[in-house]
Amino acid sequence: MKIATFNINGIKARLEALVAWLSEARPDVALLQEIKSVDQGFPREIFEDLGYHVETHGQKSFNGVAILSRLPLEDVTRGLPGDATDEQARWIEATVIGTRAVRLAGLYLPNGNPAPGPKYDYKLAWMARMQTRARALLATEEPVVLAGDYNIIAQDEDAARPEVWRDDALALPASREAYRRIVNLGFTEAFRTRHPGPGHYSFWDYQAGAWEKNNGIRIDHLLLSPQAADLLTDCGIDKEIRAREKPSDHVPVWIELDA
DNA sequence: ATGACAATCAGAGATTGA
Numbered sequence: 001m002k003i004a005t006f007n008i009n010g011i012k013a014r015l016e017a018l019v020a021w022l023s024e025a026r027p028d029v030a031l032l033q034e035i036k037s038v039d040q041g042f043p044r045e046i047f048e049d050l051g052y053h054v055e056t057h058g059q060k061s062f063n064g065v066a067i068l069s070r071l072p073l074e075d076v077t078r079g080l081p082g083d084a085t086d087e088q089a090r091w092i093e094a095t096v097i098g099t100r101a102v103r104l105a106g107l108y109l110p111n112g113n114p115a116p117g118p119k120y121d122y123k124l125a126w127m128a129r130m131q132t133r134a135r136a137l138l139a140t141e142e143p144v145v146l147a148g149d150y151n152i153i154a155q156d157e158d159a160a161r162p163e164v165w166r167d168d169a170l171a172l173p174a175s176r177e178a179y180r181r182i183v184n185l186g187f188t189e190a191f192r193t194r195h196p197g198p199g200h201y202s203f204w205d206y207q208a209g210a211w212e213k214n215n216g217i218r219i220d221h222l223l224l225s226p227q228a229a230d231l232l233t234d235c236g237i238d239k240e241i242r243a244r245e246k247p248s249d250h251v252p253v254w255i256e257l258d259a
Numbered sequence: 260a261t262g263a264c265a266a267t268c269a270g271a272g273a274t275t276g277a
Contacts, residue, residue: 009265009266009276010265010266010267012266012267013265013266013267034266034276036266036267060267060268061266061267061268061274061275062266062267062274062275062276111275111276111277112277113275113276113277151276151277153277165277168277169277170277203277205263205264205276205277206263206264206265207262207263207264207265208262208263208264209263210264217277219277249264249265249276249277
């Protein structure tokens with residue numbers, strides 16, 4: 001079972017690029033972030049025609065997450081628990097049924113800039129809520145994958161120029177600590193089990209020739225419960241699609257599970 | 260210190276992103 005996470009930065013703007021990547025990479029499941037569309041505006045028929053089930057949790061203009069799956073999905077839930085007043089669409093869960101069932105969460109973690117400030121407070125509060133939900137999912141002792149745009153540079157080696165991120169919400173000590181509190185519940189960060197060391201990125205800014213200079217950061221992650229980590233056979237980043245026409249500023253990160 | 264660049268909504272330019 002191949003599971004990918006991809007911040008597409010707008011479904012309308014990314015339709016052609018997304019369809020092309022799906023046709024080549026052929027993930028069984030694609031967890032999408034920043035669809036920037038309401039549910040009714042998501043072009044679900046295009047993906048259904050490609051053989052995907054489509055589940056969305058959208059919002060007008062901003063945010064929005066979706067799951068595309070060639071395998072059946074069950075028990076779909078929308079929204080991160082813990083704050084009934086939170087109207088931002090950043091979390092969707094579903095159980096995908098392969099040779100065994102895997103619980104998936106697709107997430108778009110708040111950016112948090114500028115820090116300090118209300119947006120940063122929201123980011124840290126959101127991460128505390130995510131920690132609570134992650135603990136509950138771990139307690140099921142089933143394969144669980146938490147995948148998405150974490151907006152977290154976990155270590156300096158995850159940035160080409162770590163010094164410019166030092167005071168940024170993506171890399172501040174409090175951000176990294178909040179991320180580690182989630183990981184340290186007992187998750188395995190999939191990419192680092194296969195690819196240690198610097199120079200691996202999942203985002204390159206549109207500005208100032210960041211792609212051409214390989215001035216990237218690695219902020220898209222897949223966290224695996226112990227039962228999911230047991231099933232991991234491969235992990236990678238589809239870096240090359242960043243060089244195509246009209247790309248997202250993020251690229252897909254994927255895992256292969258024996259499930 | 261600012262803006263670069265892109266997407267959205269709207270129909271200009273503000274807002275958001277990372």
